[in-house]
Amino acid sequence: MQSRWNDDDARRFAEAAEAEGLPAALGLRVYSSRLIGQDPDLVLHGGGNTSVKITDAPGGAIIHVKGSGWDLGDIEAPGLPAMRLEPLLETLSIPHMSDEDMVAFLRSHLLDPSAPNPSIEALLHAYMPHAFVDHTHATAILALADQDDMQAVVRDLYQGRVGFVPYVMPGYGLSHACNDALARAPQVEGLWLEKHGLFTFAETARDSYELMIEFVTTAEAFLASKGITLEGPQANDAPIPEDLASALTRALAAQGALGAEPVVDFRTTPAIRRYLARENVSELAMRGTATPDHVIRIKPFPLILEAGDDVAAIERKLADYADRYQAYFERNAPHASEPKTMLDPAPRAVLVPEVGLFAVGANEKAARIAGDLLEQTTRIVNAAEAFGSFAPISERELFDMEYWSLEQAKLKN
Structure with a gap:
């Protein structure tokens, strides 16, 4: 992976921010956020988040954190809402806060009450003492993060420069877990989140971004040393099977869970077909998603x-799928911390061995987003299986994520 940092471009973003009466650091935060967001092997469709702390702001230090509903690839300054930093740091002494209380707390400290909700990982960003913090779901990182017992590998791979955080569901608990990890090893330049992704942090936008590129490249090189080639995003290399696409669309419309006009997005690439050709693909596909969200x-x-x-x-x-999804709901809902109402039982991923896959959505955008995530997933799983065994979060943890009120808010946005 190559750094795409350009000093001239960075300067233009900094100057543009100052021309609007904003800190130059916020302009640099917008610039490096876009560099991350425009690389599909770092984040996809609203994934990941970034932040910057402004310590010399009038009235005291503030933190700008990516807002929910914004995509890093085309983010602008309003997509990085600002909050007073000191009240956020005071939560370090509070061991537990509900999701709803956390959102209300963050909103209460927004400088602009009309700004979007800050990222669900805003407190995690606040707790890191560094000026710039970056978080991605990089393909190479996930191929290794979705393995069991990787703490020693991470330690050896990064020579103590990256701390290891066992899986914790995103939100308040993860923020404290990452703070604890940093307290144990304050010299680290990044945090490896098991089953989830990677954080880097530094005092400048360029240093934090280039640490991300360096650490992801290290993971790529490690996989390559094992004979595992991690292919980049691939384009379709065969036409859509029109008869099957038509039949699937009609069947989905008859089911009605996605409305009268569901959309399918067909994908077929060498990586997708290698994934579909696996003898255990039926079992493998049931293990879960490459990153929780x-x-x-x-x-x-x-x-x-x-x-x-x-x-x-x-x-x-489709009827069998709906029954299986209802059984999944009924197995896991009793363990939730609050009553849940089952979501629609329509699939979003349809696998067709020897042919390709269909991503499904209620509209073209939703189908395209699902297709991009599925295409990346096949490359992640191929590499993960070549290295060891693809082992994402458990079914119950997946359920908690799918039915988490804060995650559902993203879809509403």
């Missing part, structure tokens, strides 16, 4: 079809 876009497991299925056959399989 993908579950709100692509559901916890796919529907599997055969190339020759007609509308009637697909309708039967």
